[in-house]
Amino acid sequence: MIQKLMQKIAETKAPICVGLDPMLSYIPEHILKAAFEQYGETPEGAAEAVWQYNKAIVDAVCDLIPSVKPQIAMYEQFGIHGLIAYEKTVNYCKEKGLIVIGDIKRGDIGSTSTAYAIGHLGEVKIGSKAYRGFDTDFVTVNPYLGTDGVKPFVDVCNEYDRGIFVLVKTSNPSSGEFQDRLIDGRPLYEHVAEKVNEWGAASMDGDYSNVGAVVGATYPEMIRDLRKMMPKICFLVPGYGAQGGTAEDLKYCFDKDGLGAVVNSSRGIITAYKKEQYASFGPEHFADASRQAVIDMISDIQGVL
Amino acid sequence: MIQKLMQKIAETKAPICVGLDPMLSYIPEHILKAAFEQYGETPEGAAEAVWQYNKAIVDAVCDLIPSVKPQIAMYEQFGIHGLIAYEKTVNYCKEKGLIVIGDIKRGDIGSTSTAYAIGHLGEVKIGSKAYRGFDTDFVTVNPYLGTDGVKPFVDVCNEYDRGIFVLVKTSNPSSGEFQDRLIDGRPLYEHVAEKVNEWGAASMDGDYSNVGAVVGATYPEMIRDLRKMMPKICFLVPGYGAQGGTAEDLKYCFDKDGLGAVVNSSRGIITAYKKEQYASFGPEHFADASRQAVIDMISDIQGVL
Incomplete structure (x- = not known):
């Protein structure tokens, strides 16, 4: 599956994914109004608004990008109806030829991790x-429980040609509380990176492994070191745009062909119409604003490659 | 909410929770057959079987115990229909007066963690x-992302009188890969325990905090040390029975009143009818076997208190 992602990145010249992380406050009034008129101010109404919002954005950007990354928490907050909207979004993105990275950050042990993976x-x-439950191509996985938690995912990846991204170094301010603590002179996240290499060796697919790593973009020096440590590991890089990372911070993520990393932007794309830069599109044309934001993001990243 | 849990433990004299972690292979043939006849060999059929299985067990044990712990992965594997069975199970347990600990091991950052918490x-x-999504009283939370990931849960706990159990030391064989690594001379899990104390101080509720800790039962010496380190933190202890932990291993979890911990058993209870010890009940009376296994587990644990 990672090979398919790299091919799509090479085709689109866009090493990015669009984070489909809808909050109701992001959704333009006319979509909310229509959904609430149909289903009331209910979880079903919220799920319909989320789905219509996502669909419009996906329609507007799908020819430009290789992949999307829906954040399941934003759907799960609405319970079952939210998860139905998640499922519809995943399936629709796949119909449109996009690779779908489910940002689920699951992780448990043994048969429980297997259940999540399945x-x-x-x-x-x-x-x-x-039967397939949620038909995503990749998911994100939390490594805190060690190999017992990750290997069941790798086994399922090998059986179904899918992939995972393991949290190595996250982009949030407090990520250092545990991840940066020194163990034998090196931060915990480097020890996790070493394990990712080990887990990844069991699922090679072309130049890269189906086991990737989440590496936060707000720490460029760390990215450079991790890139060297993990030459066969594709990076999923959050933190571009809204979380403060710039294209310049990202240059160390990529290999010489501009591959080996996929940079995520969520709010920067899906709420583009709310930003001064794209305000002229207006809320009615929010999806066109997202399209322009994608074009600008690709150009920004290509500038450092 | 932790005070309510402690009260129910004192009333039932049973510091335990029953893990509702159904696999299809656990479910007696007559239940599977009825569900598949009604809905076919489909996710809907599987969800119906899971729900009928859970309901019978809950009916048989609910007067003996304070709490249950459904493992959401076992439901999520069946997609939306599985999650509907999770929701029905949670709601039914609450109707029966049980405290419900959702074993979801979620964890993300900022607004995303807030979405999970909500x-x-x-x-x-x-x-x-x-609206409430999934109406659980407690959930388990993964600490790898630090305070940014946990505090949103604590805030929601304070607003709605709910609680969490943060993974500190898990009971699986590879839990040591990261959790046991020494940082400034002490294992990572002790650093996490320190943070749990800090997070927990912001949500005290009687003698204990609404922020608890998951502490694996297969490591009795660690439990003793962690009990001393975290005097106000209730422990959720997996690993009893099927995972190899014994009642003797558990004695250090509890305070002098036999409170401060809730011990989970999943397979040991819900598949009791498959064990030689309870085989005489037969598959038709699987729920009675579970009831006897609960009685035996309570007696076993009371023996060390």
Whole structure:
């Protein structure tokens, strides 16, 4: 699956993913109004608004990009109806030819991790049949429980040609509380990176492994060191735009062909119409504003490659 | 909420929770058959089987115990229908007066962690209305992202009188890969424990904090040390029974009143009918076998208190 992602990045010249992390406050009034008129101010109404909002953005940007990254928490907050909107979004993005990275940050042990992996990357067996739960191509995984938590995902990746991105160094201010603490003279996240290399060796697919790493963009020096440590590992890089990372910070993520990393922007794209720079589009044309923001982001990143 | 849990433990004299972690292979043939006859070998059929299985067990044990711990992965593997069975299970347990600990091991940052917290412990605002997503009383939380990931949960706990259990030391064989590594001469999990104290101080509720800790039962010496380090923190202890922990291993979890910890058993209870010890009940009476296993577990734990 990572090879497919790299091919799509090479085709689009856009090593990015658009984060589909909808909050109700992001959604233009006319969409909310229509959804609430149909379903009331209910979880079903909220889910409909989220879905219509996502669909319009995906329609406007899908020819420009290789991948999207829906953040499942933003759907899960609305309970079952929200998760139905997540499922519809995943399936729609796949119909449009996009690779879908489910940002689920799951992680447990043994049969429990297997259940998550099956539900998001594989198939669940029911009697003599098999079904997909959420049909994502990649998911994000939390490493705190060690190999027991990650290997079940890798096994499912190998069986179904899917991939994962393991949290190595996150982009939030407090990520250092544990991740930066020194163990034998090196920060915890480097020890996690070493394990990612080990886990990744069991799932190579072309130049890269189906086991990738989440590496926060707000720490450029760390990115450079981690890039050297993990030459076969694709980076999923949050923190561009709204979280403060710039294209210049990102240059160390990529290999000489401009591959090996996918940079995420969520709010910077999906709420573009609220930014002064794109305000002239107006809320009615929010999806066109998102398209322009994607074009600008690609150009910004290509500038440092 | 932790005070309510402690009260229920004192009333039942049972510092335990029953892990509702259904796998299809656990469910007696007659339940599977009925569900598949009604809905086919489909996710809907699997969800119906899971729900009927859970309901029978809950009916059989609810007067003996204070709490249950459904593991959401086991439901999520079936996609939306599985999550509907999770929701039904949570709501049914609450109707029966049980405290429900959602074993979700979520964790992200800022507004994303808030979304998880809202979806599982609080209420989501939709227009002028507010709704509960999954109505659990506690959830488990992964600490790898630091305070940014945990504080949003604590805030929601304070607003809605709910609680969390933060993963400190898990019970799986590879938990030591990162959790046991020494930082300034002390294992990472002790640094996490320190932060749990800090987070917990912001949500005291009686003798204990609404912020608890997951502490694996397979490591009795660690439990003793952690109990001393975290006097105001309730422990959620997995690993009893099927994972190899014994009642003797657990004695250090508790305070002098036999409170301050809740010990989980999943397979040991819900698949009791498959064990030689309870085989005489037969698959038709699986729930009675679970009841006897609960009685035996309570007696076993009371023996060390």
